[in-house]
Amino acid sequence: MITQIAIVSIVTALTLVPSVLGQIVVDGSRDNAFGAALAVQNTTTGFGDSNLGLVNAANGSELDNCYATIDGGVLYLFFGGNLESNFNKLELFIDSGVGGQNSVRGDNADVDFNGLNRLGESAAGVGDGMKFDECFSANFYLTTTCGGTPTTLYANIAQILTGGGGIGAYIGSGAPGTVAIDNVKYGVKVALNNSNILGVGADGGSADGSGVATGVEVAIPLALMGYDAATQKNIKVCAMINGGGHDWVSNQVIGGLGAGSANLAEPRLVNFASIAANQYAVVVVDAAEPDCPVVPPSCPADLNGDGVIDGADLATVLGGWGTAGGDTNGDGSTDGADLAAVLSAWGACV
Numbered sequence: 001m002i003t004q005i006a007i008v009s010i011v012t013a014l015t016l017v018p019s020v021l022g023q024i025v026v027d028g029s030r031d032n033a034f035g036a037a038l039a040v041q042n043t044t045t046g047f048g049d050s051n052l053g054l055v056n057a058a059n060g061s062e063l064d065n066c067y068a069t070i071d072g073g074v075l076y077l078f079f080g081g082n083l084e085s086n087f088n089k090l091e092l093f094i095d096s097g098v099g100g101q102n103s104v105r106g107d108n109a110d111v112d113f114n115g116l117n118r119l120g121e122s123a124a125g126v127g128d129g130m131k132f133d134e135c136f137s138a139n140f141y142l143t144t145t146c147g148g149t150p151t152t153l154y155a156n157i158a159q160i161l162t163g164g165g166g167i168g169a170y171i172g173s174g175a176p177g178t179v180a181i182d183n184v185k186y187g188v189k190v191a192l193n194n195s196n197i198l199g200v201g202a203d204g205g206s207a208d209g210s211g212v213a214t215g216v217e218v219a220i221p222l223a224l225m226g227y228d229a230a231t232q233k234n235i236k237v238c239a240m241i242n243g244g245g246h247d248w249v250s251n252q253v254i255g256g257l258g259a260g261s262a263n264l265a266e267p268r269l270v271n272f273a274s275i276a277a278n279q280y281a282v283v284v285v286d287a288a289e290p291d292c293p294v295v296p297p298s299c300p301a302d303l304n305g306d307g308v309i310d311g312a313d314l315a316t317v318l319g320g321w322g323t324a325g326g327d328t329n330g331d332g333s334t335d336g337a338d339l340a341a342v343l344s345a346w347g348a349c350v
């Protein structure tokens with residue numbers, strides 16, 4: 001005889017199913033809620049094609065595809081593929097706002113044995129840091145790696161500020177395939193399921209990364225990345241597999257490098273702007289937003305853009321009084337606030 005309690009339990013379970021389907025579980029397996037792929041790998045891997053089929057270990061690294069979704073103020077990312085359990089790195093750069101670094105500086109936060117700065121400038125002002133595509137300026141960094149006995153997953157995060165510095169943190173460890181890193185302080189989660197044996201092959205194999213449904217999955221709060229939809233809505237993601245010392249970049253990059261591409265090797269020689277197509281995927285929030293965000297002028301009182309705030313700008317304010325002709329603050333009219341802006345900023349733009 002079926003008790004009333006059992007019936008209630010069954011009904012409750014069925015009622016819960018729809019909401020559960022709509023959520024992302026950070027476990028290294030792709031959820032249906034991610035929707036369509038943002039990018040699919042288009043070259044075979046130069047870092048080995050894993051054939052172990054084990055959730056906690058892989059004997060090769062590949063980035064087969066990238067999925068993303070935003071839910072509840074959190075960015076969820078999924079990268080199909082493998083991360084070899086020999087301390088190869090997944091490097092993840094996120095362009096989550098205006099500013100940031102188009103070329104990686106060498107004075108960022110020291111995380112993962114100063115691994116981030118291994119990709120950056122060798123000395124201040126040399127300008128030899130890894131370079132992204134023209135419309136990509138990184139604001140946030142996450143790196144994850146696995147290795148040891150038993151195989152352990154580790155992750156670190158760092159801010160990437162326009163002027164360098166910023167906060168970096170080790171966010172913990174976990175067991176691939178079973179225990180996600182769940183950092184309560186920062187709200188960041190990282191999980192890895194290394195069981196993929198499909199996707200791209202090594203040289204001579206498949207160059208198609210579509211369909212792979214296990215790999216690295218992360219959750220990052222938008223606020224942690226400095227996301228502000230008032231200035232930049234779309235989020236861009238550039239990911240790559242790197243060597244164990246953050247010192248030898250593979251050919252596994254999201255977006256792909258193109259068929260037949262070799263490993264990129266020395267990180268400081270990587271210039272994605274010189275490689276065809278965009279080496280990033282776009283998490284589209286506003287399809288109408290230009291790919292290169294419009295950077296607000298640093299010197300709004302310099303109305304004629306000649307680098308100096310002087311009588312010419314004052315004349316524009318006075319001549320445009322009551323119209324938009326001398327507007328410095330974007331409110332659409334020229335008034336006392338614009339006059340004050342010009343007078344208080346008098347002289348060279350700073």
Ligand SMILES: [Ca+2]
Binds near residue numbers: 025026027030031
């Ligand atoms: Ca999942």
Ligand SMILES: [Ca+2]
Binds near residue numbers: 095096098101136138
């Ligand atoms: Ca940026």
Ligand SMILES: [Ca+2]
Binds near residue numbers: 049197
């Ligand atoms: Ca494969």
Ligand SMILES: [Ca+2]
Binds near residue numbers: 133273274276279
């Ligand atoms: Ca490019």
